[in-house]
Amino acid sequence: MKEDDELFFIQGKTALHTNGHTGNIPWLNNAMPTNAVWIHPETAGKSGIKNGDKIELSNKYGKQIGEALLTEGIRKDTVFAYFGFGHVSKGLKRAYGKGVNSGSLLPHFTSPVVGMNLHTSGVKVRKA
Amino acid sequence: MRFIFFLAGLSAGAAMTSLMVKWIEGNNKAPWDGLIKAGALLAPLTICLGLFLLIFDLTRPLHFWKLLIHYNFSSVMTLGVLGLFIYTPLSFIYAAIKFKPWLFETGPFAGLLKPFKGIIDSIGDNPAWLERTLFLFAVIIGIYTGFLLSAMYSYPLFNTPLLPILFLASGLSSGVAASILFGLLFFKSEVNQKKCQIPFGA
Amino acid sequence: MPKKYGMIHDDNLCIGCQACSIACRAENRVPESVYRLQVHIKGPEQLPNGTLKYTYHRQSCVQCENTPCVSVCPTKASHKDENGIVSVDVDLCVGCLYCVAACPYQARYVDPVTKAPGKCDFCKETRLGRGEEPACVTVCPTDALIFGDLNDPKSALNKVLSTKVTMRNKESLGTNPKLFIVPNRRGGIES
Numbered sequence: 001m002k003e004d005d006e007l008f009f010i011q012g013k014t015a016l017h018t019n020g021h022t023g024n025i026p027w028l029n030n031a032m033p034t035n036a037v038w039i040h041p042e043t044a045g046k047s048g049i050k051n052g053d054k055i056e057l058s059n060k061y062g063k064q065i066g067e068a069l070l071t072e073g074i075r076k077d078t079v080f081a082y083f084g085f086g087h088v089s090k091g092l093k094r095a096y097g098k099g100v101n102s103g104s105l106l107p108h109f110t111s112p113v114v115g116m117n118l119h120t121s122g123v124k125v126r127k128a
Numbered sequence: 129m130r131f132i133f134f135l136a137g138l139s140a141g142a143a144m145t146s147l148m149v150k151w152i153e154g155n156n157k158a159p160w161d162g163l164i165k166a167g168a169l170l171a172p173l174t175i176c177l178g179l180f181l182l183i184f185d186l187t188r189p190l191h192f193w194k195l196l197i198h199y200n201f202s203s204v205m206t207l208g209v210l211g212l213f214i215y216t217p218l219s220f221i222y223a224a225i226k227f228k229p230w231l232f233e234t235g236p237f238a239g240l241l242k243p244f245k246g247i248i249d250s251i252g253d254n255p256a257w258l259e260r261t262l263f264l265f266a267v268i269i270g271i272y273t274g275f276l277l278s279a280m281y282s283y284p285l286f287n288t289p290l291l292p293i294l295f296l297a298s299g300l301s302s303g304v305a306a307s308i309l310f311g312l313l314f315f316k317s318e319v320n321q322k323k324c325q326i327p328f329g330a
Numbered sequence: 331m332p333k334k335y336g337m338i339h340d341d342n343l344c345i346g347c348q349a350c351s352i353a354c355r356a357e358n359r360v361p362e363s364v365y366r367l368q369v370h371i372k373g374p375e376q377l378p379n380g381t382l383k384y385t386y387h388r389q390s391c392v393q394c395e396n397t398p399c400v401s402v403c404p405t406k407a408s409h410k411d412e413n414g415i416v417s418v419d420v421d422l423c424v425g426c427l428y429c430v431a432a433c434p435y436q437a438r439y440v441d442p443v444t445k446a447p448g449k450c451d452f453c454k455e456t457r458l459g460r461g462e463e464p465a466c467v468t469v470c471p472t473d474a475l476i477f478g479d480l481n482d483p484k485s486a487l488n489k490v491l492s493t494k495v496t497m498r499n500k501e502s503l504g505t506n507p508k509l510f511i512v513p514n515r516r517g518g519i520e521s
Contacts (some may be wrong), residue, residue, distance in 0.1 A: 015347030027355060030347050030362075072375040073382055185427030187445040194424050198405035205404035205428055279402050282434030282503060 006059060007043065007121025008078040011102045020084040023095035034099035036069035038080040040124065044070050049127055056128040057081075057100065059121055061107055065128050066100035079125060133273045134302065135178030137295060139326055140270035141303015142170035143219055146226075147263045166311035167303065168226040171219040171266070174306075179212070204275045210274060215265040222262055224248050225255075268297040333413045334480040334508070335393070335452055337467070338490055341514035342357035343474035344386035348373040349465030350475065355381075356519035357456050364439040366390060366450045366464060385514055391437035391450040392499065392507035399438065402494040407446070414508065420444050434503050437476065452477070465466065 016032045017023060037055060049055055050097060051070045056063060057079070064086065075079050086101025111119045131225050156313025183192045199206045224231060225248060232238055232245045251258065274292030281287035354360060354367045374383035393482050397416055399408050399450025407422035408429045418429075423446035430438045430447050441448040453464035462468065467475040498509040 015345045026362075027352055028348075031351065071374065072376075073384075134462075160437075187427060187440060188423060189425070191424045194405050194422060195426075198422055200404055200406045202401045203404045205426065205427070206401065209404065266470070276428075279398070280432045282432075282500070 001121030001122060003059075006068060006124050008075075009105060009121050009123040010058070010078055010080050011083050011106075014079065014082045014084065017071070017084050020087065023084060023087055024092040026094065029094040033083040033094070034067070035085040035102075037066045037125075038071050039070050039076040040076045040078075042074065043069045043076050043079075043125075044068060047126055049125070052117050054128040056126055057105060057123040058126075059105055059107055059123045061121065062101075062104040064100045064102075064105060081089060106124075132178050132182050132185060133295070135181070136273055137270055137299025138306055139171045139173075139175035139178065139299075140215075140217070140266040140296075141299040141301065142307050143169040143215075143222070143262055143266040143303070144300055145268045145304045145307045146171065146222075147259055147266070150199070150259070160189060162314075164313035165226055165313075166309075167307040167315065168223045170303070170306055170310060172223050173180075173215065175212070175216055175219060175269075181211065204279055208269075208272045209275065211268045213267060215269050217264070218258060218262045218265065221248070221251065222258060225251065225253065225258075266298065270296040273299075275326045309327050333482070335413055335415055335458075336478065336480040336487055336508035336510065337393075337452070337464075338476040338487060338496065338512060339388040339496075340474045340476070340512040342512060342516055343472040344369060344388075345472055345474075346384075346386050347471065347484050349469050349471060350388075352439035353465040353469040354450070354453075357453060360448070363442060364448070364482075366439070382513055382519055383516055388509065388511070389435075389437075390509075391433075392397045392435055392505075393450075393452065395506035395508065396504055396506060398432045399435060402428045402432045404428065411454075415452050415454050416449070417447055417454055418449065423447070427430045434500050434505060435507075453484065513521050 013019065014032065014035070014076070017028055038056065039049065039055075044050070049068050049070075051068060053068045054122045055067060055068045056065050058064075066081065066086075069071065076102045081100045083102050085099030086104070087095040087097070090096050105123060106117075106121050107117050110116070111118050130161070146169075147165050150164050153222060183189050185317075186192055195205075195209055201207070208322070224244075227235075231241055249310045271292040274295035277286045277295075278288070348369055351365060351369065352362075355365075360366050367388070368390050369388040369499075371372075371384055372387055374382035375385065377383055384512060393414060393416055395414065395418055397408075397410060399411045400406075400410050400416060403409075404426065405422045405424060407419045407424075408416065409419060410416050425440075425445050427440065427447065430440065432472065438449045440446075443497040452458060453462075457464055462495050463477045467477040476487055476490055478485035482488065491510060494512050498507045498510055500507075
């Protein structure tokens with residue numbers, strides 16, 4: 001699920017939006033219209049990425065283009081992006097196409113014993 | 129907004145220049161005569177322009193008249209309004225006295241302004257009370273913009289006690305400069321006339 | 331005894347969800363482009379022990395007792411009532427924006443509809459009159475906001491003030507604000 005040359009990819013929920021449902025609501029969309037990809041400054045420096053740069057996250061499950069946010073609040077071997085963005089429905093006019101669709105980078109892998117869907121994956125990060 | 133501060137300072141400076149030059153003995157001939165008249169004219173005109181721009185600088189300009197009847201004496205802006213109540217008419221009267229011939233006899237409005245000639249005449253030609261009050265209030269107007277800004281003490285540049293003095297100095301210097309400029313540009317007829325007389329007299 | 335309304339914002343409990351901001355907008359019909367209240371998430375900053383923390387800063391009027399905005403208003407449109415709440419009387423306002431510039435906390439905005447300054451007034455016009463707490467306090471999912479009467483020794487506000495360490499922003503300016511902050515000492519995020 002995570003290759004050796006990839007960075008860990010972790011996700012989370014933002015307190016402002018409720019999953020993906022609220023992406024198009026005007027007041028909430030004004031407050032947070034998009035999600036950025038959190039990356040440690042050292043890791044970013046190795047690939048020549050500066051704060052605000054367009055970057056591409058890719059693995060065998062998908063490819064996404066997002067904006068980089070350099071922060072010390074993430075491990076050097078990990079990148080992070082919120083769930084609930086990168087909407088694909090054109091009808092969601094305020095939310096369509098903004099941000100990274102974190103779900104599309106996840107494997108369709110069911111854990112053998114408990115049967116839950118695993119969210120562990122890795123991504124390769126490069127400047128887009 | 130910054131232009132309004134500049135105009136207020138300039139008006140006060142012009143009034144102070146005109147009065148100071150006038151008070152020094154022997155200054156009622158060229159080229160100082162032009163300077164006095166220029167300052168006397170600039171003071172009311174620039175303060176009126178400044179007040180006009182101020183009304184349109186408000187976000188609710190149609191309500192500006194509320195400034196004139198509601199007062200808050202802990203606010204520098206109210207004190208400025210009251211100061212202007214006195215300074216503006218005085219500066220107009222002073223200019224009227226200085227330009228008496230043009231206003232009531234030779235100028236284009238002579239007929240319209242005839243009724244007011246009596247009032248201006250009764251004040252006299254060199255009313256000391258008028259000049260001293262005008263000078264006092266010109267200083268007040270020059271200083272008050274500094275106090276206006278110094279009330280915003282969270283901006284490090286504004287919470288210095290030097291600010292009112294700075295504004296007064298800046299107003300005075302721009303008033304002097306403008307008076308000299310206008311004096312030489314528009315009133316040099318007196319300047320040239322008087323200058324021509326000296327060789328003949330010598 | 332008149333009331334003296336104050337509020338505590340607990341930085342340890344706040345999660346920056348902006349629910350308070352949205353509730354305020356809904357309750358007080360705040361126009362689209364301006365905010366009475368926002369929570370600014372600042373960080374991550376390093377604590378002395380080497381761990382990281384985020385600070386959740388409540389950006390709104392702090393209801394000063396020694397109000398710079400009331401003393402500079404030329405028409406007394408910006409006024410403080412007997413309960414210590416500072417608000418704007420739109421009828422008297424001429425829009426000189428002196429109060430907007432004088433506020434050290436940048437708490438005021440220009441209302442695009444009335445063109446007069448607006449600000450947080452502890453829901454004075456809407457909820458306080460009905461006997462309810464302000465919208466932000468009621469809606470906060472982590473109970474990070476506590477509202478009450480500083481003059482009442484038995485209020486929940488005073489109980490928390492006496493048990494927790496609180497500070498206030500820009501105290502050195504002498505504005506005596508009535509919004510208290512419980513500073514964030516959590517830390518513990520290791521980079």
